[in-house]
Amino acid sequence: MDWSVIWSNRTLFTDGLWATALLSVAAIATGTLTGLVVAAVRTSRVPLLAQVARAYLEVFRGTPLLIQMLFLYFGAAYLNLAGITVFGAALLALTLYQGAYIAEIFRAGIEAVPRGQWEASRVLGLSRTQTFTTVILPQTRAIVLPPLVGQYLSLVKDTSIAVVIGYVELVRQGQAVIDRAGDPATTYLAVAALYFVICYPLSLVVRRMERKAVTA
Template sequence: MDWSVLWSNRDLYASGLWSTVELSAAAIAACTLLGLVIAAIRTSRIPVLAQFARCYLEIFRGTPLLVQMLFIYFGAAYLGIGNISVFGAALLALTLFQGAYVAEIFRSGIEAVPRGQWEAARVLGLSRVQTFGTVILPQTRAIVLPPLVGQYLSLVKDTSIAVVIGYAELLREGQAIVDRDGHPGMAYLAIAVLYFVICSPLSVVVRRMERKAVTA
């Protein structure tokens, strides 16, 4: 195995790694916010909004991420929405797709909190919004953290799908290296290792957060 191939292409690997981290971080933040909003709507007592949220979940959980990403990037022009950047299309697709799963994780966590907590907060004179933000969400965090990080890790790996619309993430840069220098086994092994480098620290951080939540 010619290890010099990896070193000579270090700039491409670094560029792909940064692009993957950038897209992952933006999508994690966006899908978490979206998922929390959708979960709050689904657990609300407003039928119209709850039904809208249900339709969103059915659509984006029932169609492949690949199709959604292609539709957003190539279909935007046909719908008269205007041009959308490769990064913007990848971010929007990941946010909408992963946000649907994150919403269900949050909803399960919210519903796992005993109903008596809502009633006790009402007795204390707290509004529904205050109850949700100061009483329910803090208890929900410990419940949703394990499945939530699993979804985040899935999101990081799903960024590789953005290669189909030309986003220069790890997989695309790896393909460019293979096309130019060959050595596909070594190139793709390096990509797998770099994905592990991204995902492993996230798992460690969450485990520490879980321990703190248990001892708090």
């Protein structure tokens, strides 16, 4: 292995790391919001909306992210999204895909809150929306945080799939380094190390949360 390959191509690796981090943070934000909304709809008392949310979950959890990303980008013209960028397509695909899994995490957390909390809030005169936002969600947060951060780990690694539509993230920049230097072993080792730099702190957070949950 030629370790000088990493240093001489540090700009490409840094750009790839930044692109991956940017996509990850954006997808975490939009995926979490999507998941929370879908979970709220699924646990609502509106059967039609609950069925629509269920259909969304079945579609996006039952099909590969790779296919969804390819469809959203290359099939954008059929959806009247001709102006969609590579970043936009990657973000939309990750949001819809990860949002479906995050929705189930939130739903499980919401349903874990005792029903008595809803009844007590109703007795106090709170509306269902007020109960959800001020009583249920604060209690749900402690329940869902460990699996939620674990899902974020999966999301960060899934950003590598965006290479198939041309998004210039870590893997794509790694391929550029290989084209330039011809050392795939060193290059992919560097790419893996950079993913580790992003993911390891999140894994430590998950472990800490799980230990707290056990000792609580």
